[in-house]
Amino acid sequence: MKTLLVIDSSARSNRSTTRALTARFAAAWQARFGEAAVIHRDLGANPPPAIDEAWIASAFGEPNGETPAALANSETFIAELFQADVIVIGAPMYNFGMPSALKAYFDQIVRVGRTFAFTEDPENPYQALIPSKPVVLVTSKGSGEYEAGGVLESLNFLEPHLATILGFIGLGDIAYTKVAREEYKDEAWRYMVSAAEAEVDRLAADLAVA
Template sequence: MTTLLQLDSSPLGANSASRALTAAIAQTLKTTGQVDNVVYRDLSVDPISHLDGALLSAMRPAEGATTPESVKGELALNDTLIDELFAADVIVIGAPMYNFSIPTQLKAWIDRVAQAGRTFRYTATGPEGLVTGKRAIIASSRGGVYAGSQMETALDHQEAYLKGVLGFIGITDVKVIRAEGLGMGPEARQKAMDAAIAQSQELTA
């Protein structure tokens, strides 16, 4: 059985462009037989709390330290999120650009799954990603136009960051389905969404 992990992070619900793209991508993957099972996590409707001092200390315990009861549930959530990541063959990530980066909801998920000794490890020759043999598809939405421009180099801390994080943990097969210029008027938005949806329908294994 081939499993898709589908992540949405936009809080805009039915008005979200990135959610429309993740839905289209997931539909294509299912109808073309590339995935059989879908694990869906809505990071906005069911948000993951950000790291705090108590949780970080429990995730990196000092020798002989005991785990406080107050963080055991959060540690169990970490295990669940990492298990979902390893169990997936394809990961689809809905990632709108917010202030040149990603939504805080998605960053919280990344902070839980990017863990030394679990999804990557340090070696004598440098870090090594442990989440291998998978592919990822980023459903990217942006109000402005960045791809191929000087603004991409200076201000894209969204797609570039996600590719960097995914590659760091071992996922190097990454494709971007992008709708940008969404804030440039209704006509530009419709044109960008139509093109991105069409691109999602061309996905092949």
């Protein structure tokens, strides 16, 4: 049985395009492997705490064999990443980047000694520690002009930021499913949703047998 980790970050509990698409992927996965094969981390409903002084002191302190209380959430999130065979992330664009709950999540999981390590190579000072596995990144944006060639392309920090963080910890095998024109809900938006649904179905089928 393969394990799927679904990470939702939309603040909307309803009317969310990214949630609808990640749920579609999860439903296909459950149909193949069963309900127990899906781990759902809902950051929109349960935002991770921001890192603080206690977190930093614990993360960079000398390990003593026990997990400090300040790192409990971090350990849970990291364990899920290692356990998963495939990861699906729903990330709407908020103010040109990712939702704050998703940023807080990444702050919790990018951790020295757990998801990355320092090296002695001055040209490559970091080593990713999570084994490579497929990541499906589902994004949505208010305008299509944030995509490549659009007049707002330079303001799109969503996918570049996510790709940088994911690649840094070893998760560079990313497939993108994108929907735009959320502000318009017009024919072009409906076409994008339909195409994204087809892409999600294809990815769910391909990754289930990969």
